[in-house]
Amino acid sequence: MPLLDVQELKTYFFTEDGVVQAVDGVSFELEPGQKMGLVGESGCGKSVTALSVMRLIPDPPGRIVSGRILFDGIDLVQIPKDEMRTVRGRQISMIFQDPMTSLNPVFTVGSQIDEAIQLHQGLEADEARQKTLQMLETVNIANTDRVANSYPHELSGGMRQRCMIAMALSCRPKLLIADEPTTSLDVTIEAQILDLIDDLNRKLNTALLLITHDMGIIAEMSQKVAVMYGGTIVEMADTRTLFKAPQHPYTVGLLESIPSLSVEKTDLRIIPGSVPDLIKPPAGCRFHPRCSQCKEACRQERPHLVDVGGGHLVACHL
Amino acid sequence: MSAADIWSPATCRCVDLDNDVLLQTVNLTKYFSIIKGMLRRSINHVHAVDDVSFRIRRGRNLGLVGESGCGKTTVGRTIMRLLDPTSGQILYNDDGKQIDIAALSRGELRKMRSKMQIVFQDPQSSLNPRRTIRDTIAEPLEILKGMKGEQLEIRVLELLDDVGLNPEHAQRYPHEFSGGQRQRIGIARAIAVKPELVILDEPTSSLDVSVQAQVLNLLLELQKEHHMSYMFISHDLSVIRHMCDEVAVMYLGEIVESGGIRDVFLDSRHPYTRALFSAIPVPDPTRKRSRIMLQGAVPSALNPPSGCRFHTRCPFAKPLCSEQVPKEYEAGSGHSVKCHFQDLKFE
Numbered sequence: 001m002p003l004l005d006v007q008e009l010k011t012y013f014f015t016e017d018g019v020v021q022a023v024d025g026v027s028f029e030l031e032p033g034q035k036m037g038l039v040g041e042s043g044c045g046k047s048v049t050a051l052s053v054m055r056l057i058p059d060p061p062g063r064i065v066s067g068r069i070l071f072d073g074i075d076l077v078q079i080p081k082d083e084m085r086t087v088r089g090r091q092i093s094m095i096f097q098d099p100m101t102s103l104n105p106v107f108t109v110g111s112q113i114d115e116a117i118q119l120h121q122g123l124e125a126d127e128a129r130q131k132t133l134q135m136l137e138t139v140n141i142a143n144t145d146r147v148a149n150s151y152p153h154e155l156s157g158g159m160r161q162r163c164m165i166a167m168a169l170s171c172r173p174k175l176l177i178a179d180e181p182t183t184s185l186d187v188t189i190e191a192q193i194l195d196l197i198d199d200l201n202r203k204l205n206t207a208l209l210l211i212t213h214d215m216g217i218i219a220e221m222s223q224k225v226a227v228m229y230g231g232t233i234v235e236m237a238d239t240r241t242l243f244k245a246p247q248h249p250y251t252v253g254l255l256e257s258i259p260s261l262s263v264e265k266t267d268l269r270i271i272p273g274s275v276p277d278l279i280k281p282p283a284g285c286r287f288h289p290r291c292s293q294c295k296e297a298c299r300q301e302r303p304h305l306v307d308v309g310g311g312h313l314v315a316c317h318l
Numbered sequence: 319m320s321a322a323d324i325w326s327p328a329t330c331r332c333v334d335l336d337n338d339v340l341l342q343t344v345n346l347t348k349y350f351s352i353i354k355g356m357l358r359r360s361i362n363h364v365h366a367v368d369d370v371s372f373r374i375r376r377g378r379n380l381g382l383v384g385e386s387g388c389g390k391t392t393v394g395r396t397i398m399r400l401l402d403p404t405s406g407q408i409l410y411n412d413d414g415k416q417i418d419i420a421a422l423s424r425g426e427l428r429k430m431r432s433k434m435q436i437v438f439q440d441p442q443s444s445l446n447p448r449r450t451i452r453d454t455i456a457e458p459l460e461i462l463k464g465m466k467g468e469q470l471e472i473r474v475l476e477l478l479d480d481v482g483l484n485p486e487h488a489q490r491y492p493h494e495f496s497g498g499q500r501q502r503i504g505i506a507r508a509i510a511v512k513p514e515l516v517i518l519d520e521p522t523s524s525l526d527v528s529v530q531a532q533v534l535n536l537l538l539e540l541q542k543e544h545h546m547s548y549m550f551i552s553h554d555l556s557v558i559r560h561m562c563d564e565v566a567v568m569y570l571g572e573i574v575e576s577g578g579i580r581d582v583f584l585d586s587r588h589p590y591t592r593a594l595f596s597a598i599p600v601p602d603p604t605r606k607r608s609r610i611m612l613q614g615a616v617p618s619a620l621n622p623p624s625g626c627r628f629h630t631r632c633p634f635a636k637p638l639c640s641e642q643v644p645k646e647y648e649a650g651s652g653h654s655v656k657c658h659f660q661d662l663k664f665e
Contacts, residue, residue: 041526041529042526158615187385188385188594189615190597191609191612213526214599216598217599218601219599219603219605243603244604254527254528255601257527257528257530259534259560260559261556261598261600267535274498275526
């Protein structure tokens with residue numbers, strides 16, 4: 001049984017300007033201990049998908065309109081809020097792009113990790129602190145005592161993100177959702193954090209749902225990848241297959257628009273236009289206004305994910 | 319170390335060196351004072367840019383790459399004199415006449431503005447939200463070129479067309495545009511006065527990758543058409559690779575390695591450059607890479623480390639590195655490295 005089984009998830013935002021169909025029929029499965037990447041450009045719905053799994057969609061204006069999110073066989077969409085609270089943090093935890101805004105500035109980092117441990121594991125204060133220091137050590141922080149007694153602003157971005165990871169993993173969750181965990185960091189620090197996440201995934205057997213816009217990070221970190229566009233998954237495959245033989249025109253365009261480090265200077269291939277407005281998404285295939293191979297069927301009918309062989313799913317009429 | 323060490327005339331293939339170099343900085347230094355107390359005494363300095371020398375050649379692009387806080391943006395702004403340098407020269411070749419931008423008065427500087435322009439990272443904050451696009455693009459033309467009337471309107475529309483926007487966009491405001499379109503407006507404003515040098519400070523880092531590709535291609539097209547030089551400031555090495563002919567790698571206010579793009583990318587010598595390359599995630603899952611993992615974070619520029627500034631994080635550091643500031647070594651034609659052990663391959 002998969003650890004996480006998302007089926008036909010639809011999350012809409014009901015705003016004054018209209019209904020934003022941020023996530024519109026997303027389905028994927030994640031096995032225990034597996035590393036999966038969700039990749040796409042800004043506004044494609046990858047973060048909203050993650051927040052839906054955590055049941056952290058601000059309501060109003062947002063709401064999970066339909067679909068099921070089965071986690072260990074339990075449908076997270078249906079369970080009451082207080083039950084969700086026992087899942088969140090203990091079984092699924094999440095780290096965000098900017099650790100400065102997700103840590104409380106007026107408490108020390110240590111006390112915030114203590115709190116999470118006390119809350120979820122029912123430990124006494126001094127036991128919790130022991131565990132906190134242990135976790136900080138796990139994320140390769142050398143001077144654990146000093147860091148635990150520091151306020152977030154006293155730490156660098158990389159250190160803050162380490163603390164967030166320590167907090168997220170303190171309860172040994174089965175699933176870690178990482179939403180652009182390294183976007184605000186420099187590349188040398190990014191490398192450290194990615195290595196750390198990879199390492200902990202192996203050691204603790206935590207499944208990873210990694211959300212990023214960076215194809216390079218996906219290639220390095222994930223075993224399976226789903227490419228999102230306009231609130232839908234347009235292509236899903238194991239990582240090697242996707243990079244070797246991308247099928248959807250959007251995936252192809254995305255890969256070709258990345259400047260390469262090694263090859264000679266060539267013109268970058270361009271995907272014309274920009275991301276669609278999800279209040280009035282294009283009819284048919286949501287990518288068709290930007291697609292160079294657009295046919296009549298693409299304008300009319302919404303393509304569904306079809307297996308083109310070996311579990312490689314593509315949503316395209318071509 | 320003078321700039322001549324980096325590009326000695328002997329290594330430069332061009333006949334007329336003077337005319338080939340458009341801009342050259344000589345030991346450019348910028349410190350920011352930390353002011354404290356009622357007497358506003360300066361108690362310390364942030365060494366933002368320290369003794370930086372490089373050249374930008376006519377019609378060629380120089381990339382300035384480094385992590386946040388390495389001083390690359392300060393270099394760009396100092397060259398534009400949006401910041402005044404603490405010391406050093408910024409020599410501009412104005413049709414054979416050498417002008418030191420660092421020594422110009424405000425009035426003289428204004429004349430230089432039609433030669434050099436800058437595009438900023440965040441198009442949201444660098445466009446005036448209360449002005450239409452037409453007004454934003456027309457302003458430099460009115461002030462620096464004295465254009466007006468029909469001629470001005472025609473030029474504005476021409477510029478919009480150049481950067482791939484429509485004439486009807488002219489009367490709109492910045493908030494009506496997407497990030498990529500806003501950056502196009504910033505570019506139109508910069509190239510309006512037909513500058514010889516455009517400084518691009520992280521022009522695409524706030525954009526999605528498909529939009530980034532559009533903007534990069536636009537910049538290369540415009541360059542072909544207008545024969546400008548770009549100084550491209552970025553933390554993204556693959557973007558630099560795509561855009562530039564020469565590159566300078568900065569760390570903590572200093573240039574640690576510089577040279578032709580192929581030399582630096584294919585035969586990088588400085589451990590920092592090598593670590594930077596090995597840290598980039600490459601979109602190829604089959605590639606197993608050997609990472610040079612750097613420990614810790616960049617030290618504070620308030621009190622930069624002694625000797626080689628990189629020695630606190632360098633995996634190959636030896637006692638000498640903390641004692642002595644490394645000289646600039648020639649690793650090849652025009653390729654220079656600031657490391658005591660640049661001959662070692664660090665395998």
